[in-house]
Amino acid sequence: MDDLLQDFIAETRETLEALSGEIVAWEAHPADRARLDAIFRFVHTVKGSCGFLDLPRLERLAHAAEDALAQVRDGARTPDRALVNAVLAVVDRIGEIVEAIDAGHALDHGGEDLLIAALAEGSSEVIAAAAIGAPRTASRSVRLNVDLLDRMMIGMSEMVLARNELARRLRMNAIDPAVEAALERLSLTVGEMRDTVMRTRMQKIDALFSPLPRMVRDIAATLGKSVSLEIEGGDVELDREMIEVLRDPLVHIIRNAIDHGIEAPAERRGAGKREAGRLTVSARQSGNQIIVDIVDDGRGVDVDRLIAKLAAIGVRSERELRALPLRAQLELMFHPGLSSRDSVSEVSGRGVGMDVVKSCVDQIGGRIELENRPGHGLHIAIRVPLTLSIMSAIIVGVGKQRFAIPRQSIDEIVRAQGAAIRIDVLGGAPIATVRERRMPLLDLAELLDLPRSGSATAQMLVIVAAGPGSYALAVDSVIDNEELVIKPASPAVMATGIYAGQTLPDSGLPMLLLDGGGMARVAGLDFSRDLDEAFGAASAEPEAPGLPALLFRDLDGAHRAVPLAAVDRVEQVASSQVCHAAGQYRLTVDGRILPLAMQGTIDGRARFSVLRLKDEDVEVTYAIDEALDIIALPADFVPARVPGRAAGVALVDGEQIELLDVLWVFDAHADRATAREAPLCLIAGDRDGWMTTFVRPLLESAGYRVATALAAGEAPAVILSADASDAPQADAPVVRLRRKRQAEAGDDSVYRYDRAGLLFALEARVGAR
Amino acid sequence: MQRLFLIAEVAGRTVAIDSDQVESVVDIGEVTAVPRAAKPVRGLAALRSRVVTVVDTEAALGLNGCSLARRAVITRVDGHSYAMLVDVLEDVAPFVLKPLASGVALEGAWGTAARGLIERDGEPILAIDLGALVPGSTLLPDQD
Incomplete structure (x- = not known):
C-alpha cells in the first residue's frame, strides 16, 4: 500500500506541476474546452485513486470539483469567475493535502466545506487564496519511462x-x-x-511472488483442495522486463500444479501424504542465470497418458512417441493444444497452457527443465538469463568460427600439450586429467560438427563448470576476453540447447554464446552421480533435509558437530586472551568477557579457534582445534542416554559423530540472566532423554524454565511427564505426553509430536492455577 | 478491401506477402552459421546493430534445395527478427486477398504457409504467411 501511496503522491504532484499552466490559461479563457478537459481529467483521476487508497478527504474535494466541472462540460453551466476561482482553490487544496500526506504532518480541515460550497452554482462565497506555506519535502524519486x-x-x-x-x-x-x-x-x-x-533495470522478484499466496488460496479453495505455499528468494533481483515476461508463465504453472498436480485431500490421504499439498516457489541466482523453481508434491505427470493423448489427436503414432528418450517424452507436455486432463475444469485444462509458457520463456532466451517423480510430484525449473545485457566472455575459435563462453562458467584454461595434462580414451569416451583432476573431455569441433583448422588436435582446453560437475572443452584457440552485449537468440537457435544467446561484437559479425550446461546435456555427459551424492539425502527424505551442522575437531581430538544455527561465527583467538577466573575459563574478545567452554585442554596452545555460540542475548564461546566442514545431520540421530555434553550421536559418512549439546554449553557456562519468575516446568520420567532433547528447546523458547530435577525450595508450575506411572512428586498440574497419535477415551494426554497442542495444554494448566 | 502486398519469388514460385509482415527488405551480408540448428536456420546476420536469424525459405518449405539468395525480407515474430531469404523481389502493389479455390491441394509445407490468393492481371498468386515459415523450437524430431 505504501508503494501505491508513493506512486499516487508522485503522480499527483507531477500532474499538478503540469497543470499549473493550464489553470492559469483557463482562468484567462474560461470557455477553453481543452483546458477544462485537462483539469477535469486531473480531478477525476484523483477521485478514482482516492477511493482506492482510502483517502476520503481528498475524494470529497475531488468529487465536488468533478461534479461542477461535469456540469460545465455538459453545457449545463457556464464557467464564470467565481467557479474558476472555486475550482482553482480546490486544486490548490488537493496539492496541499498531498504534500501533507507525503511529509506526514496533519493539515486541519478548516475551510474545506467553504471550498466545496463555493463550487455551487450562484455561490458568492469568497475564497481566500489559501497560502499556507507548508514545507514541501524534497522529492526523492522520479518517475521514468521504461523506454528511457x-x-x-x-x-x-x-x-x-x-x-x-x-x-x-x-x-x-x-x-x-x-x-x-x-x-x-x-x-x-x-x-x-x-x-x-x-x-x-533490476527489480526484486518479490514483485512476481507477492500476489501468489492470495492466488494459491483462491484457486485451492475453488477446487476444494488445501495447499500450503512456501516462497523463497523474493530478494533475488531480475531485469524488470524479465519479470513481466515471467508473470503469465508462473501463474499458469502454479494453476496447473494445483489443478492437475496436487490431488484432492482424500486421494492424498490414501496415498499416505499429508492432506495439505505443498507448493514451493523459489528463486535463486546461479552464475549468470536466475532459476525459478516450482515444486509440488502432487501426483506428477502421467507420461503414458500424455502419449496416449498425443497419439489420439494424431501428432505421431504411439509407437513413435514411445521411442523418444524419457526426457523428450516428458517435454511433450509443451505440445500445443494439449490438456492432460480428461475433463475441463474452471481453473485450467482448456488445452492452452504449457506451450504458451514455453514460448514465453523461449522468447527471453530461457529454458524450462522438468523433473518428474510420478506419484510424488513435479519439479519445474525455469532458467532465465540475469539480464539482457552485458557480460564478460572468453572468445574461443573452432575452425573458422568464433564462439563466446561466459567467464563465470569457466574454471580455468590450459594448453592441451601442457605438462600436467593427460588425455586418454576410456571405454570410447575421451577424458582429460588436469593436475590429477579427471573429467570428461568434450571436443567443441565434434560437438558442432565443424572442420578443424590446421592441426588435427585441439590446442586449448577450457575447463567449464556445468552445474554439479566440470568438463574440459577442447577448442582450437582462445582468442580474447571481451565485454559483450548478450541478446536472446530466436527459438529455433535456442532449441539446439547449446547456446545461451547471441551477440554482435566489434567485428560486425554475429557471434553465438555457448551454454556450458547445455553443451554437457547435449553431449550426454552425465553428472547425475555427483548430483545423487549431493542431493541423495534430500530427495530420499524431502520432508526433513537434515539439520545443517558444523563439523569440527575438538581439543581432545574427537570429531564433533554443532547445529549451524547455533554458531554465530568461528574465530581465531590467542591463549593470552583466556583467563581462568571466577570458577571457569573466560575469554576476552571485542572488549567483552565471554564464558569459554571446552572439552579437553588448551594448555600448550598459543592460538586456537573458538565457536561463538549465540542465543539471543546470551553468548558463550567454545574452544575447538579446527573447523572442518559443513554437513547435513541425518534426522535419525541417536539421542544421548544422559543429558550432558553430547545431545546424541549421528552417523556421518560412516563415522560416529557426537553432536555437541548447545543447551549444555549454555546451561553450564552462560552467565545466568534468565528471568527467575518464568514458570518452571519439571520434566519427570524422561528415561531416554527424548524430552530433554526435543521438548526442552520448545519449552524454553516458549518462555518456561525447564528442570529435570527440583532444586531445594523450588516448586514447579507444571509437570511434564512421559508416562502415566510416574507419580508426580510435587503439587502441580501434570501434562502427560503419549506416544500414540490417537487418544483413548478419557485420556487427556497430548500426542508427543503435537507441539501446538502441548504448548496449549501447558498454558491452560499453568493459567488455571 | 485492398491491402498492400509484396510480390516476391521464393523457391522458384511467385508469392505475395502481406506488407504488414514486412519490416524492411535488405541484402544480407556475411552469415554466421549456427551449428546443430534446424535446417531452415541458415545462420545469423548483422543488420545495423541488430542480429537477425536468417531463414532459408526453401528449406523451411520442406524443399531440398538451398537458397542462394542474398536478398531478404525482414519480419518480426514473437519479438525476434528474422531475415527470410527471397530469390527475387518484383513489386509492391495493393491487391484484394481472396480465399483459395476450394479443392486445391497445395504441395508440402506450402499448405501451412498459404493464406489465400491474390490476382495480378488475371494471374493467381499464392499469398503466404511468413510467420508460418519461421522455424520454432520444435519438440519433436524431424520426421524423415
Whole structure:
C-alpha cells in the first residue's frame, strides 16, 4: 500500500506541476474546452485513486470539483469567475493535502466545506487564496519511462563497446603510461556506470511472488483442495522486463500444479501424504542465470497418458512417441493444444497452457527443465538469463568460427600439450586429467560438427563448470576476453540447447554464446552421480533435509558437530586472551568477557579457534582445534542416554559423530540472566532423554524454565511427564505426553509430536492455577 | 478491401506477402552459421546493430534445395527478427486477398504457409504467411 501511496503522491504532484499552466490559461479563457478537459481529467483521476487508497478527504474535494466541472462540460453551466476561482482553490487544496500526506504532518480541515460550497452554482462565497506555506519535502524519486531506461542501457552498451575498441587500438602500439592510466580510469568509470545502469533495470522478484499466496488460496479453495505455499528468494533481483515476461508463465504453472498436480485431500490421504499439498516457489541466482523453481508434491505427470493423448489427436503414432528418450517424452507436455486432463475444469485444462509458457520463456532466451517423480510430484525449473545485457566472455575459435563462453562458467584454461595434462580414451569416451583432476573431455569441433583448422588436435582446453560437475572443452584457440552485449537468440537457435544467446561484437559479425550446461546435456555427459551424492539425502527424505551442522575437531581430538544455527561465527583467538577466573575459563574478545567452554585442554596452545555460540542475548564461546566442514545431520540421530555434553550421536559418512549439546554449553557456562519468575516446568520420567532433547528447546523458547530435577525450595508450575506411572512428586498440574497419535477415551494426554497442542495444554494448566 | 502486398519469388514460385509482415527488405551480408540448428536456420546476420536469424525459405518449405539468395525480407515474430531469404523481389502493389479455390491441394509445407490468393492481371498468386515459415523450437524430431 505504501508503494501505491508513493506512486499516487508522485503522480499527483507531477500532474499538478503540469497543470499549473493550464489553470492559469483557463482562468484567462474560461470557455477553453481543452483546458477544462485537462483539469477535469486531473480531478477525476484523483477521485478514482482516492477511493482506492482510502483517502476520503481528498475524494470529497475531488468529487465536488468533478461534479461542477461535469456540469460545465455538459453545457449545463457556464464557467464564470467565481467557479474558476472555486475550482482553482480546490486544486490548490488537493496539492496541499498531498504534500501533507507525503511529509506526514496533519493539515486541519478548516475551510474545506467553504471550498466545496463555493463550487455551487450562484455561490458568492469568497475564497481566500489559501497560502499556507507548508514545507514541501524534497522529492526523492522520479518517475521514468521504461523506454528511457532502455535507451540508457543501449547507450551504455555502446559505451562499453567503444571503450573496448579504444583499448584494443591503443594497445596495438607501445602505450604511454599516462594514456594507460587515463584509459584505466575510463574503464573503471565505465564499469561502475554500467553496474549502476544495470541496477536501474533490476527489480526484486518479490514483485512476481507477492500476489501468489492470495492466488494459491483462491484457486485451492475453488477446487476444494488445501495447499500450503512456501516462497523463497523474493530478494533475488531480475531485469524488470524479465519479470513481466515471467508473470503469465508462473501463474499458469502454479494453476496447473494445483489443478492437475496436487490431488484432492482424500486421494492424498490414501496415498499416505499429508492432506495439505505443498507448493514451493523459489528463486535463486546461479552464475549468470536466475532459476525459478516450482515444486509440488502432487501426483506428477502421467507420461503414458500424455502419449496416449498425443497419439489420439494424431501428432505421431504411439509407437513413435514411445521411442523418444524419457526426457523428450516428458517435454511433450509443451505440445500445443494439449490438456492432460480428461475433463475441463474452471481453473485450467482448456488445452492452452504449457506451450504458451514455453514460448514465453523461449522468447527471453530461457529454458524450462522438468523433473518428474510420478506419484510424488513435479519439479519445474525455469532458467532465465540475469539480464539482457552485458557480460564478460572468453572468445574461443573452432575452425573458422568464433564462439563466446561466459567467464563465470569457466574454471580455468590450459594448453592441451601442457605438462600436467593427460588425455586418454576410456571405454570410447575421451577424458582429460588436469593436475590429477579427471573429467570428461568434450571436443567443441565434434560437438558442432565443424572442420578443424590446421592441426588435427585441439590446442586449448577450457575447463567449464556445468552445474554439479566440470568438463574440459577442447577448442582450437582462445582468442580474447571481451565485454559483450548478450541478446536472446530466436527459438529455433535456442532449441539446439547449446547456446545461451547471441551477440554482435566489434567485428560486425554475429557471434553465438555457448551454454556450458547445455553443451554437457547435449553431449550426454552425465553428472547425475555427483548430483545423487549431493542431493541423495534430500530427495530420499524431502520432508526433513537434515539439520545443517558444523563439523569440527575438538581439543581432545574427537570429531564433533554443532547445529549451524547455533554458531554465530568461528574465530581465531590467542591463549593470552583466556583467563581462568571466577570458577571457569573466560575469554576476552571485542572488549567483552565471554564464558569459554571446552572439552579437553588448551594448555600448550598459543592460538586456537573458538565457536561463538549465540542465543539471543546470551553468548558463550567454545574452544575447538579446527573447523572442518559443513554437513547435513541425518534426522535419525541417536539421542544421548544422559543429558550432558553430547545431545546424541549421528552417523556421518560412516563415522560416529557426537553432536555437541548447545543447551549444555549454555546451561553450564552462560552467565545466568534468565528471568527467575518464568514458570518452571519439571520434566519427570524422561528415561531416554527424548524430552530433554526435543521438548526442552520448545519449552524454553516458549518462555518456561525447564528442570529435570527440583532444586531445594523450588516448586514447579507444571509437570511434564512421559508416562502415566510416574507419580508426580510435587503439587502441580501434570501434562502427560503419549506416544500414540490417537487418544483413548478419557485420556487427556497430548500426542508427543503435537507441539501446538502441548504448548496449549501447558498454558491452560499453568493459567488455571 | 485492398491491402498492400509484396510480390516476391521464393523457391522458384511467385508469392505475395502481406506488407504488414514486412519490416524492411535488405541484402544480407556475411552469415554466421549456427551449428546443430534446424535446417531452415541458415545462420545469423548483422543488420545495423541488430542480429537477425536468417531463414532459408526453401528449406523451411520442406524443399531440398538451398537458397542462394542474398536478398531478404525482414519480419518480426514473437519479438525476434528474422531475415527470410527471397530469390527475387518484383513489386509492391495493393491487391484484394481472396480465399483459395476450394479443392486445391497445395504441395508440402506450402499448405501451412498459404493464406489465400491474390490476382495480378488475371494471374493467381499464392499469398503466404511468413510467420508460418519461421522455424520454432520444435519438440519433436524431424520426421524423415
